[in-house]
Amino acid sequence: MATSGVSSTSSTPTNTGATIISSLGSGSGIDTASLVDKLVDVNKLPETNRLNTKQTLLQTQISDFGLLRSAFSKLETAAGALGNADTFNAKSTSVPNTTLLGITKLDAKASVGEYSINVDQIAQAQSVSSGNFSSQTATIGKGTLAIRFGSWNNAVDTFTVDSTKNGGTITIDDSNNSLVGLRDTINKSNLGVKASIVAEGSNFKLLVTGPSGASNEVEITATETPGALGLASFNFNQTTRSLTQQQEGKDALLRVNGMSLSRSNNHITDVIDGLEFDLFNKSTTETVNIGVTADKTIAEKAIRDFVSAYNTFLADSGKLIGFDKEKNEYGSLRQDPMAKNLVQQVRSQLNAAVGGLGGSFNTFASLGIRTELDGTLKIDDSTATTSFRSAMDKNFESVRDLFVPKTSSDNAQISVTKYTDKSVPGSYNVVITAQPSKGQLTAGAMVSTFPLDTTGKTYSFTAALDGIAASSITLPTKTYATGAELAADLQSRINADAAISAAKAVVSVVFNTTTQKLEFTSASYGSSSKFAITAASADMADMGISVATGTSGTDVAGTVDGVAAFGYGNVLLPALGSKAEGLNMQINAGATSGKITFSRGFATTFTGLIDNFLKTNGLIKTRETSLTKDVDKVKTDLTAVDRRSKSYRARLQSQFSAMESIVRSLKSTGTFLTGAFKALSASSNDS
Incomplete structure (x- = not known):
């Protein structure tokens, strides 16, 4: 392994010591710079090599965790196709x-x-057209246009409202008081009615087209603002038909x-x-x-693709956590316990039974997909009764249930509409202790009889539905032949109110022929479901209608496996912390008890497991972050080694400098003594 940032040398402590002794003994001076370099290298090299080796391993592990992430991602993609119900229902x-x-x-x-x-x-749509207007921008009056849907008779003089369809009201004021403004307002109303301006010579007409269908023909009633008249020219109702029908509505x-x-x-x-x-x-x-x-071929291909993807995953991950035969070396993650654990979790999940499934088809092996000794999967394509081919041909529904989430109930009045990650697969007993109900108001008995003629009277009232206040509603001058016709008209006008329709609240109104009373019922369940008459003209007493609050609905109540659940409207939610937490159950009126079963399916469980590895705060990311910190620590340690080496070099240079000073002093003394001895020797000889 190459080492970066370190001088290469073959010196050893023994060789360096011998060089020093030789230099000292030679008396020819010491090459201190060379000796310092060698001693520093001898001191620094082992630690530097160790840290460089560790840094290289850590960087390789980070890279290999990236490869492991990619291998998991490909496997998750293959498993995801198995979790799509459409794969098996193609x-x-x-x-x-x-x-x-x-x-x-x-x-x-x-x-x-x-x-x-x-x-x-x-099918075709009804269309009605206005009279001529000399200008597209001339004022047309102010007020409101109430639009309702129903059907006209052949003579186009009697309109029957369709109470199942919600109409609406548009407002004409200074901002849209023109033919163009009216056209644009109608088109933006989201009522399903379209308007266009048609030129005819020098004049212009408004063409209004309803949705297609025999019962989607339109009734338009104008309420004009005093002092800004004109909207009445767009009336198309039983009393006044200022518009002309160009085409009737028809059903397919x-x-x-x-x-x-x-x-x-x-x-x-x-x-x-x-x-x-x-x-x-x-x-x-x-x-x-x-x-x-x-078409079973799509499901079969998805299963075969997953088996192939899993075997590829085992091969790719094996090179990282085991021995790579191609490179003839062990992978960098061989001794990383987390990497090996992640792969083992995937292998264990593959061999585990899918929770919440009854019967024998709850494992891969039951589908004829065997696990080989090396851990890879092999599809049994034989003609045996336990083969994959037999499972696909004879038990396809069970094959689908193994992979796809499934909810079921033995009571048609109880259904599971949602589950979460916290929901534990299995079967749960549900007991309903309080039925859900809707808010209701029953009017008083009818004073008048049918046919009911509203001529000469004022039938107006205001209502509140599920806490939403409606504007005042006034019944037109007409004759209601039956209580059913009156109920349908009331229902249509209430639901068409701007505030009511915006809140998507809906009321149904029926006439009880036995009690001769009008009955108002909110479409929603629960304690927030209610209907009230907040104001009523005196003449409304003819219909038994007066100010009244009605009766609020009730929330469902019950238990799941004996533990009290939370009810809101007709939705029952198991207790937090229970195994059934997150299972939303819709309870229809009349349900008393039942058993629900939930299976997450192999694909959802499997992809959920891998997602925990791959998500931004998942296990792999956490390990990569830890390794990155270790790399930074090694870099810090390398910097510290360099710093200590510099200090060691300075200390050696100081020591050698002192030594050389002493040697020079000794040599000077030796020279003096040699000269002195020579002088003494010469003097002695002279005497």
Whole structure:
């Protein structure tokens, strides 16, 4: 291993000592600079080599943890495909050439089967147009336009509101008081109504088009601001129809396997589960035959890809934590306990049974995927009953359940809608101790009888739904033939209120023919669900309506495995800290008890394990940070060695300098003594 920052020398303490003695004994002077360099190297070299070796190992380990991270990431990606339900629910379809329809979407949830489709009528939208306006920017009046949806009769003089559809109200003021302003306001209202301005000679007309469908025709009622009249020219209701109908609304009519169906638009999404198509034309003779079949090849490929990815992972990680035969050396992480532990956790997870699954298909081995002696996986493609081929062909549903998260309930009124990382797979007993309910208000008995004519009276009221206050609502001058018609009209007007619709609150109104009372019910569950009449004109007493608060709904209550759960609305949440924590259960009215089962599936558990290794504050990042700190520590130690070496060099230089001074002094004394002895010897000889 190469050593950086250190002078290379072959000196040893014995050789250096001999050189010093030789130099001292020679009497020819000492090369102190050379001796100092050699002594410093002898002192510094062992520590420097040790630190450089450690630094190189640490840097290699950081690099190899990066390779280990990459290997885990590739394995996680392969496992992720197995956690997608669509992988196991893939479908394929066959469609003949036709001008009647076109397939726009095929979901994995599509129902397998053969379907014959006849298109008898395509849907169209109602459109109404205004009278002529000489300018697009001339003022048109101020106030509000209330838009509701329903259906007009053939004579276009009787409108039946569709209480299941929410209309809305748009406001015309100084900011949009023009034909252009009205057009833009309608288009921005998100009501599904579109407006455009059509030029006719030197004049302009407003063309309003509703959503397609027979029950999506529009009713428009203007409420004008005194002193700024004009909006009445856009009325289109039973009392006043200032607009002209250009086209009626129609439903699409089709037959699927002989069953007659109607839909409000030509984009069909709910006739065949998971299959969506658009209608283009009708035909009295042509039948379109569509076949939907299961496609297991995608799931099989995903499983085989994972097995291949896992074997590659074992090979790649083995070179890092074991012996690399290609390089004929051990990996840098061979003695790193954490790296070896991470790989072992993955191997253990692969061989563990998937929690929450009953039956025999809960491990890889049960699918005919064996673990070899070297740890790699091998797919059994034989014809044996325990082979992978047999599992795919005969037990495909169980294969899917092994990989994909699954929730189930033995009571249709109790369903699991969500789970979290804290939810422990298994089965849990649920007992409902308090039923969820909706806020309600029952009006008094009807004073008037049907048909109810509102002419000459003021039927107005204000209401609050789920704590949301609505604006005052006034019923128009008309005749309600039945209580059902009155209920539908009230429901439509309340739900169309700007504040109510913005809050997505919904009320249903029905007329109880037995009690002759109107009943108002919030669509939401729980203690925050309520309906109240906050003000009412005197004439509303004819309908049994007066100021009243109604009855608030109740939150569901119950236990999960004997532990009290938290209820909000019709959602039951297991206690914090319990094994079932994080399982959201939707409880429908009437449920008393049931058993729910939750399995996270192999893929979700496996990818969750690897994600703990790879995330920004995960185990690998923590270890890399620790190694980086160790590298910095080694660099600090190398700097300290250099600093100590410099101090040692200075000390040696000082010592040799002192020694040389002494030697020079001794030599001078020796020379003096030699001269003195010579002089004494000469004097003695003379005498």
